[in-house]
Amino acid sequence: MxxxxxxxxxxxxxxxxxxxxxxxxxxxxxxxxxxxxxxxxxxxxxxxxVDAVVDHATGQVRTGTSADGSREERLCHHLGMVGTMIAQRPELHIVLRELDLRSLRDPRTRATVAAHEEGWRSSLAGFAGAEVELIIATVKGASLCPEQAPAVLKNLCELLRGGRPCTF
Missing domain, CATH: 1.10.10.60 (Homeodomain-like)
Known part of the structure; x- marks a missing residue:
């Protein structure tokens, strides 16, 4: 290193x-x-x-949402990967939430975080704007309680699928 x-x-x-x-x-x-x-x-x-830490942290959470499969399959895959990552690497999500909080007070951090969030939004292309924002907000909230994150994100997936089961 x-x-x-x-x-x-x-x-x-x-x-x-x-x-x-x-x-x-x-x-x-x-x-x-x-x-x-x-x-x-x-x-x-x-x-x-701090900008380098943002790059380091956000680079670890890219899930590589696939363009393959139905919209629902991509959603289940994405949320399953994120839920597992939160549960297995809570320190990463502590750093990301700290960066979110700092971005509220610091324009430069806000711009850096916003640029990375646009990458997240583009990886969820094909989903409605309100769905994307709900996914992002729920993931951020779920990361505050890592042991519950997989179940919370599974519930979100099922909600967005109209109550149909989401397996991950």
Whole structure:
């Protein structure tokens, strides 16, 4: 792993453990095994590091919703993968929710998060706009209670399928 990657992972872990309130550049550098002054060689500002953490985190949640199968099959596949990911990797979703909260106060983070959400929306192409927004909001909410996420997303799938069972 490069020093740049080590810094990103260290910042990601710090946010997962302590939130943005606990994100300290000296601690990130120490965790990555480099001197604090060297951190600025890789990231000019703390926000540049946060942007890299956004890329790192969102890159891990791309489910690759397939264009194959019916609309309902794609929906079940997508929600099943996301539910499993939330249950297995709660720290990832803690970081993503922290980024969502920060984006409410910080225009640069908001723009970065919004760009990644557009990728999510495009992966759900073919679904109605209201359905896409309901899926995104439910996934974000379900990630706050990881052990319940698969069941919640299965219920959402069944709701969007008109009550028909969703198997995943």
């Amino acid at each position: 490069s020093k740049r990657e080590a810094l990103i992972v260290a910042a990601y872990e710090a946010i997962a453990e302590k939130g943005f309130e606990g994100l300290r550049l000296r601690a990130v550098a120490a965790r990555a095994g480099i001197d604090h002054s060297t951190l600025h060689h890789y990231f000019g500002t703390k926000q540049d590091l």
